[in-house]
Amino acid sequence: MADKPKRITDLGSPDYKKFLPPAIAKNYGKWKYHEQLGKGVMKHVSETGDELYTVRIATPRLVSTDYIREMCDIAEKFCGGFLRWTTRHNVEFFPAKDQVDALTADLKKRGHLVGGIGYGISNVVHTQGWIHCHTPATDASGVVKAVMDELHEYFTTKSLPARVRIALACCLNMCGAVHCSDIAILGIHRLPPKVNEATLANQCEIPTTIASCPTGAISPNPATKSVKIKAERCMYCGNCYTMCPSLPIADGSGDGISIYVGGKVSNARGPARMSKLVIPFLPNNPPRWPETVKAVKHLVEVYAANAKKHERMGEWIERIGWERFFKLTGIPFTYQHIDDFTFARDTFRMTPTFKWE
């Protein structure tokens, strides 16, 4: 077909320079300092003396094209059509100084939440859940919505001792890599996969399926041209299901949520660290997951009442000790809290020095 247009491939990312507001293009690499002017407004000052104002709002991450168009309209009205998304799913606008108040008022009038800057709770990084994924142990957007309906004031007005980064991953694959968050909400399975013997031989490659199990729980079952699963070895990671659709692991009552706390990625005051398990299981209770909402709120409140200024949740817990953390929060300590997988020994305490009440 002679009139067929030439196929274009391998363009890569479009040039970011095309999308920079003029004030940013001019002062790129020249920023000198910034000041926070409220929970949702900050000012950056350049070595050239130029000032840049940023106004930030929360988004639900899962948005329609009409939502994006609304963001565009706002950007056109107040800042020359330039806008930005943050790594935590917030939207940022760059108004001139005399437009900051008008923009903020307009955003609030439209029902948007202005905030997310500084010591409080910014937007929640999360995964797809039941919206689009084949391996989730819980929903993502619904849990986040329910939790943030309860905690939104920490985004808009209320302050905390430091940043509290909340993230949610709907299974252990952790597309949202939540494992270094102040509060990580993690979907888990608690039952081994069921073997669908009728379909396995057609759907799955048996050696790959066996090799996919990190604990060696899967063995061949030649009689049925299928596999057997040693239930007591299974830790419900779901890796076999990713390799083999005939090993479904999702279960309405087995699945639910676990909560990990005290991780961070910033190196300020101390290195980045992983989050640790504090609540092994909470049920999936849609649409509002009341047990999870209550637990997260409780953790935030106990932290807020006890931590020193600038202390992240993990730093606070390390200062007071885990035994006091469990006492202060009233969370029971169980077998599940003691690691028994790859890195277990690193987590055992090897000193007789404790803080007793």
Next chain:
Amino acid sequence: MGNDGKTPMLDDLEKGAWPSFVKEIKVAAKKSNTAKDLLGILERSYRDKVTHWKHGGIVGVLGYGGGVIGRYCDLPEEFPGVAHFHTVRVNPPSGFFYTSKALKELCDIWDKYGSGMTNMHGSTGDMIWLGTQTDKLEPIFAEITAKGWDLGGSGSCLRTPSSCVGMARCEFANIDTMDICHTLTHKFQDELHRPAFPYKFKIKVSGCANDCTAAVARADMSIIGTWRDSIRIDQAEVKNYSSKMNIQEEIVGMCPTKCMSFDGGALKINDKDCNRCMHCINQMPKALRPGKERGATIMLGGKAPIVTGALMSWVIVPFMKLEAPYDNLEDLIRKLWEWWDEHGKNRERIGELVDRMGMRSMLESTGLPPVPQMVKAPRTNPYVFWAPGEVK
């Protein structure tokens, strides 16, 4: 039970102060049957407490091995609009800056071919377009490339690299994160679009140790800006801060290396003891700035739990100068990939391979020298391997 079109559970999530994704799906559902059935099948998951999505099939555009995730639902008769519900990943510009004109053009394309629902952005950083059918993929690809956009990565390939806002709007940036991200994306187009690795490989670029992209947790290669000389101090501004905060308690007292002192007038820093953690600079950005000899620490191995447990990246190069066109970084990445390609098993991330083969194999193969910054402390275990030539 049947699809009665009612969604009482999801309707409840339209209430409340936090922005509602249910409202968004309902907006899209006015124009799209795909979005309408997405609402229906999600309500069914809320009732059943399990997902209704099946494993993806192999779908994509000609010549690419990734960028589209195949997705099918397990109730196609009841919810025909989402019988096929593929996801398209669009590679965003570095730093997620956009113009309204460009975004509106993309919205028009997506409304024409898909559900109108998106993730801004997905966990790796792509713009995610949720829900289209196989026959729409080539037209979508033709239209986005005509406007200068391309697909992102999926499968066992280089996933779409991402960066923090960096020098565009942050005084802490020690490296040009957005340019590094953009340049690497372009150097590695083949590796991004045509999966040929043992498993996925993620690159994230943060301008300082605050690590706003969570590179240490979320990237196989974490590039984190730092400096080597002294923190720059403006003592007049220190004095201004001293009227707003307790410098002794909040800055000096919380310094992890105890390298500072404050006599009420001047702040003194013993830079030889400073480990560049960013705490003091974060709190007093007007008074303190990173030094001028800037570069990055290169770390390797970060990943989520599947399969042998979550890893955080560890140091492989304590300090690397990073200036365009970043050939030194490209060279290192290519050597790492060569080693991983040679030894990695199917679905083995590079960090897991280092675990299995040892740091020495990786270091010898890439030519990186062993240095103390790589370890928290030297080994305690006495089972030490010696290479044949080392024992004479």
